[in-house]
Amino acid sequence: MVAFVISRLLQALPVLLVVALISFALFTFVGDPVAAMLSQDASAADRENLVRLLGLDQPWYVQFWKFISNAVQGEFGLSYRLSRPVSSLIAERAPATLELAFCAAAMTLCIGVPLGIFTGIYKDSWISRLLLTVSLVGVSLPIFVLGMLLILVFAVQLGWLPSFGRGETVQIGWWSSGLLTASGLKALILPAITLAVFQLTLITRLVRAEMLEVLRTDYIKFARARGLSNRSINFGHALKNTLVPVITIAGLQLGGIIAFAIVTETVFQWPGMGFLFIQSVGAADIPVMAAYLLLISLVFVVINLAVDLLYYAVDPRLRAQR
Amino acid sequence: MLLEVKDLRVEFPTRRGVLTALNGVSFSIAPGEVLGVVGESGAGKSMTGAAIIGLLEPPGRIAGGEILLEGRRIDNLPLAEMRKIRGKRIGAIFQDPLTTLNPLYTIGRQLVETMQAHLPLSDAEARQRAIGWLEQVGIPAAAQRIDAYPHQFSGGMRQRVVIALALCAEPQLIVADEPTTALDVSIQAQIIALLKRLAREQRTAIMLVTHDMGVIAETADRVAVMYAGRIIEIGPVRQVVRHAQHPYTAGLMASIPPLDRKVERLAQIDGSMPRLNAIPPGCPFSPRCPHVFERCRVSRPELMPAGATDAACWLHDQPGASA
Ligand SMILES: Nc1ncnc2c1ncn2[C@@H]1O[C@H](COP(=O)(O)OP(=O)(O)OP(=O)(O)O)[C@@H](O)[C@H]1O
Ligand code: SF4
Ligand SMILES: [Mg+2]
Numbered sequence: 001m002v003a004f005v006i007s008r009l010l011q012a013l014p015v016l017l018v019v020a021l022i023s024f025a026l027f028t029f030v031g032d033p034v035a036a037m038l039s040q041d042a043s044a045a046d047r048e049n050l051v052r053l054l055g056l057d058q059p060w061y062v063q064f065w066k067f068i069s070n071a072v073q074g075e076f077g078l079s080y081r082l083s084r085p086v087s088s089l090i091a092e093r094a095p096a097t098l099e100l101a102f103c104a105a106a107m108t109l110c111i112g113v114p115l116g117i118f119t120g121i122y123k124d125s126w127i128s129r130l131l132l133t134v135s136l137v138g139v140s141l142p143i144f145v146l147g148m149l150l151i152l153v154f155a156v157q158l159g160w161l162p163s164f165g166r167g168e169t170v171q172i173g174w175w176s177s178g179l180l181t182a183s184g185l186k187a188l189i190l191p192a193i194t195l196a197v198f199q200l201t202l203i204t205r206l207v208r209a210e211m212l213e214v215l216r217t218d219y220i221k222f223a224r225a226r227g228l229s230n231r232s233i234n235f236g237h238a239l240k241n242t243l244v245p246v247i248t249i250a251g252l253q254l255g256g257i258i259a260f261a262i263v264t265e266t267v268f269q270w271p272g273m274g275f276l277f278i279q280s281v282g283a284a285d286i287p288v289m290a291a292y293l294l295l296i297s298l299v300f301v302v303i304n305l306a307v308d309l310l311y312y313a314v315d316p317r318l319r320a321q322r
Numbered sequence: 323m324l325l326e327v328k329d330l331r332v333e334f335p336t337r338r339g340v341l342t343a344l345n346g347v348s349f350s351i352a353p354g355e356v357l358g359v360v361g362e363s364g365a366g367k368s369m370t371g372a373a374i375i376g377l378l379e380p381p382g383r384i385a386g387g388e389i390l391l392e393g394r395r396i397d398n399l400p401l402a403e404m405r406k407i408r409g410k411r412i413g414a415i416f417q418d419p420l421t422t423l424n425p426l427y428t429i430g431r432q433l434v435e436t437m438q439a440h441l442p443l444s445d446a447e448a449r450q451r452a453i454g455w456l457e458q459v460g461i462p463a464a465a466q467r468i469d470a471y472p473h474q475f476s477g478g479m480r481q482r483v484v485i486a487l488a489l490c491a492e493p494q495l496i497v498a499d500e501p502t503t504a505l506d507v508s509i510q511a512q513i514i515a516l517l518k519r520l521a522r523e524q525r526t527a528i529m530l531v532t533h534d535m536g537v538i539a540e541t542a543d544r545v546a547v548m549y550a551g552r553i554i555e556i557g558p559v560r561q562v563v564r565h566a567q568h569p570y571t572a573g574l575m576a577s578i579p580p581l582d583r584k585v586e587r588l589a590q591i592d593g594s595m596p597r598l599n600a601i602p603p604g605c606p607f608s609p610r611c612p613h614v615f616e617r618c619r620v621s622r623p624e625l626m627p628a629g630a631t632d633a634a635c636w637l638h639d640q641p642g643a644s645a
Binding site: 218222225226229237241314315 | 375377401405406407408409410413414416418421422423424425426427428435436439440471473484487488491
């Protein structure tokens with residue numbers, strides 16, 4: 001078990017290194033940090049000094065090594081745009097993104113999985129057909145269009161919910177939470193729905209397809225031939241067998257939710273990491289962008305690990321191999 | 323009679339019209355009897371079994387006829403009623419033991435849930451019986467292996483587990499659809515012997531679908547031969563094997579090497595079985611039949627007494643005639 005976790009982490013290492021290399025390359029190929037940091041009238045000597053100070057005269061692999069060892073300690077230098085440590089910028093913004101992503105993920109799973117099961121079991125009922133048609137809209141509607149439609153209806157026309165921002169937040173240690181105030185919760189509704197709809201419809205269709213697949217298998221037919229109740233067949237035998245692929249996709253989707261938050265956060269001016277990233281792109285704020293990329297890839301690695309562990313819990317065939 | 327199938331007709335509505343997969347199938351099985359069912363691929367053997375346990379794949383449906391279990395119709399029962407019959411009164415064994423067991427549940431759990439679905443047993447009692455069944459079907463160290471998962475068993479062992487599952491609620495009839503086809507030749511005989519022994523001990527009747535005429539000859543009391551969705555000959559196993567009355571059966575039997583050697587597949591009869599949408603009028607076997615005559619092409623023979631068996635062939639319409 002421990003060996004399994006360690007081997008998975010080792011497998012993830014190359015991925016992280018590649019992402020780190022890309023982030024690092026951003027520094028070299030996009031923009032010129034020296035020019036950005038020096039004032040207009042700096043002399044050639046000033047420039048040389050700064051280059052040496054930043055270590056830019058070293059070979060690239062030495063610089064890369066330094067970049068990595070700093071990154072491991074959460075050290076990404078100063079933001080060009082805001083002149084503040086990148087690590088504290090990200091720490092400030094992370095709670096907003098994580099709360100948004102968590103709510104969207106909870107919605108996705110709590111609504112999407114049951115809908116998928118229902119439409120799989122009652123595949124010919126008109127409700128299932130209706131749900132599937134609606135879900136097709138959900139899959140094909142771009143996130144920003146949906147976000148703006150929601151804003152138009154619920155914020156502008158009906159005036160029920162705020163159209164931007166996070167509402168009031170409560171500080172708990174370094175974590176700022178919007179979940180504890182009424183205005184914070186109200187502000188969360190529209191962005192969370194916007195972020196959830198695509199994933200929700202996707203997972204509904206996926207669970208449905210998996211369910212249909214499993215219901216056709218021999219072991220389900222045999223379970224029927226043994227005279228088991230429909231409930232135990234559908235929600236025991238069938239559901240458990242759909243879980244394995246669904247866990248993978250759900251994991252990827254959680255990663256997707258955090259990554260897609262960029263668009264949602266921009267539409268709703270949600271003060272999270274995604275919005276920070278977009279602002280940084282606009283200003284060619286490389287340190288922030290690099291840190292964000294690395295963080296997101298780390299999130300994916302962690303999610304993948306969690307997915308593997310869940311597999312391990314669900315499927316005895318995997319347990320046997322180790 | 324334990325099971326009576328009367329004039330069973332199964333249809334599949336398709337885009338290009340209704341296919342009749344079974345047409346006028348009638349036979350019966352007595353308590354404790356083993357009925358062998360043979361016939362070329364696509365003849366309707368599995369379809370007959372599925373209709374009996376009420377598990378035809380939609381859109382397939384029973385369009386006519388009756389199925390009676392101890393005199394009571396079971397082909398039109400509500401789902402909940404039929405569920406009480408499946409497993410409890412009619413068990414099933416499928417072809418491929420590698421796909422028949424749920425991979426995520428231990429075999430013990432699958433046995434226990436099956437027994438508890440039909441018998442008033444506590445968890446402890448059911449588990450005790452499950453171990454007993456595993457011993458019965460010859461799983462070594464049953465008490466330890468009961469908590470193992472299907473993938474931890476070989477194919478032959480898994481089919482033993484499937485047999486235990488089919489028998490554990492003590493049904494009166496088992497529909498076994500090619501129970502050994504997917505297994506190694508070396509263990510096929512063991513499985514058949516096991517099935518036969520347990521069925522005899524429990525007084526369970528078996529409808530045994532197989533391609534293996536050797537198995538039929540050793541195991542079955544009677545044989546039904548199917549062709550293009552019909553039974554074309556049915557009778558005691560010795561008579562059908564030695565003195566087949568229908569030209570198709572005769573062809574099948576002629577292609578069997580002596581009984582002490584195993585045969586894999588049936589039939590080297592020229593031509594092939596007609597597709598369901600192109601069954602010729604008259605006798606369905608007429609395009610391939612060496613004895614075909616006028617009448618065969620215009621009118622369809624039903625099962626009629628022929629020697630010691632019943633055969634659907636016009637050659638037996640006149641007294642004293644034989645194939
Ligand atoms: N879903 C379906 N739609 C239309 N026809 C079907 C369908 N399923 C089966 N059939 C037809 O029903 C007929 C009987 O099939 P069945 O599976 O009973 O054959 P079988 O005798 O068991 O053959 P095998 O020895 O290959 O198992 C076949 O001709 C098959 O093509
Ligand atoms: S009825 Fe005619 S065609 Fe059919 S099997 Fe008998 S002899 Fe052959
Ligand atoms: Mg078959």
